[in-house]
Amino acid sequence: MxxxxxxxxxxxxxxxxxxxxxxxxxxxxxxxxxxxxxxxxxxxxxxxxxxxxxxxxxxxxxxxxxxxxxxxxxxxxxxxxxxxxxxxxxxxxxxxxxxxxxxxxxxxxxxxxxxxxxxxxxxxxxxxxxxxxxxxxxxxxxxxxxxxxxxxxxxxxxxxxxxxxxxxxxxxxxxxxxxxxxxxxxxxxxxxxxxxxxxxxxxxxxxxxxLADERVFAAEAATDPFGSTPPDQLLNGLRGKDVIFTFIESYGRSAIDDPGIGPGVDKVLADGTEQLRRAGFTARSGWLTSSTAGGGSWLAHSTFLSGLWINNQQRYRTVTSSDRMSLTRAFRRTGAWRTVGIMPGVSRSWPEARFYGLDTVYDSRTLGYHGPKFSWSRMPDQYSLSAFERLQHGKRGGKPLMSEIILTSSHNPWAPLPKMLGWGRVGDGSVYRAVEAAGKDPKDVWQDAARVRTEYGRAIQYSLHSLLSYVEKYGRKNTVLVFLGDHQPVPTVTGEHAGRDVPVAIVAHDPAVLRRISDWGWQPGLRPGPKTPVWRMDTFRDRFLTAYGPRSGSAHKGKK
Known part of the structure; x- marks a missing residue:
């Protein structure tokens, strides 16, 4: 056994x-x-x-x-x-x-x-x-x-x-x-x-x-049609104006064209166009094709401002460490503007400020915010604009102001979202604690693609409303606003076959400012139409410098 x-x-x-x-x-x-x-x-x-x-x-x-x-x-x-x-x-x-x-x-x-x-x-x-x-x-x-x-x-x-x-x-x-x-x-x-x-x-x-791209890009970046332009021949058509360049995070064409998202955004744009008209402002809008999608905002910012196609990190490092004249840097080069950056998404040293020609930069550490973060966004857009008014734009005297402002409330994951407050209630941002606590949890939102799309649309509406309300309240006769999206959102929102187009608009109180771009073919108002021209984002710098330079009437024949 x-x-x-x-x-x-x-x-x-x-x-x-x-x-x-x-x-x-x-x-x-x-x-x-x-x-x-x-x-x-x-x-x-x-x-x-x-x-x-x-x-x-x-x-x-x-x-x-x-x-x-x-x-x-x-x-x-x-x-x-x-x-x-x-x-x-x-x-x-x-x-x-x-x-x-x-x-x-x-x-x-x-x-x-x-x-x-x-x-x-x-x-x-x-x-x-x-x-x-x-x-x-x-x-x-x-x-x-x-x-x-x-x-x-x-x-x-x-x-x-x-x-x-x-x-x-x-x-x-x-x-x-x-x-x-x-x-x-x-x-x-x-x-x-x-x-x-x-x-x-x-x-x-x-x-x-x-590996070959670095050599190709170096040769392209070395050619700058405006690099040797004398300062007194730059931006003559904007002398005496306060010029504000504003990037709205993830504000892509899908926010306007998508039938599930567009109606809410369209209403904000239509109402904003009318509110600005009553305040004496007019607008023209168009489309730009971004160098990135879903993320990589800094690539789009540098593309728009450098006049070069920046679609990878190597190109970004190369151009931002160079002496290439960015669009914002052109304002500083004239000596006719003081230049300021409002960068709520920056939380550490930012050497790129030199490339962008910014005399003063306010980031998340120096904007004086004492409220909660809204997921990735460190502060609501309305607060960023309120701080801009308090720290710079609201101060009278001296040279006109050229500003670059990044609005981050529409950054992924679009929850929780802030809401509009009376401008006098914004203060140091402490008031947003209750707003943030009542907001939605990103983990809950991202369990359902339809809910993600809904919250994305609401985020874009908030960012647009903040900016347009700011111009309506604080804009002056010498105010010129250029605002655009940096890229399309992630495919969860746009779907598989969305392009890379983003809306862009120029708003001004002085009719002469928009007459300079009358041959651009842009749509009246804040909402570009389906037949409005689409340009690559890297062509904007040269077109803009041409339109507002001494040769004031013809668009720059840049890259298509």
Whole structure:
């Protein structure tokens, strides 16, 4: 009896060991197969994407079957680690496409992770940000290791069952060739997959392009049609005016054209146009195509003000550390304006102020705000404008004022939102504590895409209302306002096929200011029409300097 019991225990152990090996091998096969056919876009992440035959897996199996034991193990580990890294890049591409509407650049985008961590800190709190960063680091470290172990495990299975594995590889190879030749598809995707090879080729091409881009951009940036213009020939048509350039975060074309969002925004623009008309102001509006979408506001700001297409971090660093004359810097260069920046989203040293030609910069630390943050936005737009009036615009005497103002209340995640108060109630911002406490939680809003779109529309309405109410109340006869969106919001709001256009408008009390742009073809009022011209954002600087320079009548023939 003891012998029989021991025999049963040994058989049970052997069976359990075989089961564990089988389960481990199956999990390894699922992990490797999933990585080989994984798309790099969340929109293509469907069940049909995983019903495919990956040619890389067939070629890899054939190679491992041909190799002797030691080289086979080395190749399996290296191939697995490489596949793990490719999978990480696919995951990064998913995230970048979902937020910035473009793939991850393996050369230029590493610096954006610090900004992402800061955004999480501001939006989800320090604990949530730390948890997300730790989780991301663990995944980045674990995935190449797990993939290497998985491929190594499968190589052992192939070696133990080489005859069956050889026949299976030949069958799958033949099926792949037939599917490729006939163009067979399943759920809109080719049955014969070469996803990993295509992604690797895309990454290689992207690296080559990014490395070459620095030389191309340096040559482009060195040519400035206004770089040598004498100061007394710059901005003559605006002398004596207080000029305000305002960027509204995430104010994209979808805020106007989308039937689910547009009606509320349209009402604010229509009411604002009428309110400004009664106050003696007129407006013209158009469209600009931004260099970014979903995020990266600083890229759009520098594109608009530099007259160069800034669509990556390398270009941004290059131009902001150069002597290129930005549009705002042109005002300072004339000596006829004092220049000020209102930057509520800046919370640390900001050396770019020199490039933008700003004599004085007020950021989140110096605007005197004593209220709560509204998720990422450190203060409501109405407070930023109220502080601008108190600190600079409301002070009489001296030179006219040129200001660059960033409004942040419409920044993702659009919850909680502030609300309009009487201008006399704003004070130091303490009044917003009750407003913030009564607002919505971002986590609740982002559980439903329809709710995200609704809150985005409300955020844009608030930002517009704050700005237009400010001009109505504090604008003077010498006030000129140029305001625009920096980029479209994330695809959760816009959908898959939205463009990158943003609205832009010029508001002035003096009719002569708008007569200077009469040949631009812009729409009267604050809402650009569907047939209003669309220009690339980098063309605006030269058009503006031409319109308000000595040659006052013809638009600059810039880049299309």
């Amino acid at each position: 003891p012998f029989i019991t021991q025999l049963r225990q040994l058989l049970a152990k052997g069976t359990n060991r075989r089961r564990r090996r089988a389960v481990t091998s199956a999990l390894a096969a699922v992990l490797v197969f999933g990585a080989l056919v994984l798309p790099d876009d969340l929109l293509r992440l469907t069940p049909g994407a995983f019903v495919r035959i990956p040619v890389e897996g067939i070629a890899g199996a054939a190679l491992l079957l041909l190799l002797p034991p030691r080289p086979r193990r080395v190749v399996a580990v290296l191939a697995g680690a490489g596949l793990g890294l490719m999978t990480l890049l696919d995951l990064l591409n998913m995230g970048f496409r979902a937020v910035l509407v473009r793939p991850f650049d393996p050369v230029l985008d590493w610096g954006l992770f610090g900004d992402a961590a800061s955004f999480l800190d501001d939006s989800a709190g320090r604990t949530g940000a730390i948890a997300a960063v730790v989780g991301a680091v663990l995944v980045a470290l674990a995935l190449p290791v797990l993939m290497a172990l998985a491929v190594l495990r499968l190589s052992h299975v192939l070696a133990r069952h080489s005859s069956l594995a050889t026949r299976g590889t030949l069958v799958l190879g033949t099926a792949w060739l037939v599917s490729a030749a006939l163009g067979l598809q399943l759920a809109g995707a080719p049955l014969a997959s070469r996803t990993t090879a295509e992604h690797l080729d895309d990454r290689a091409q992207q690296v080559r392009t990014s």
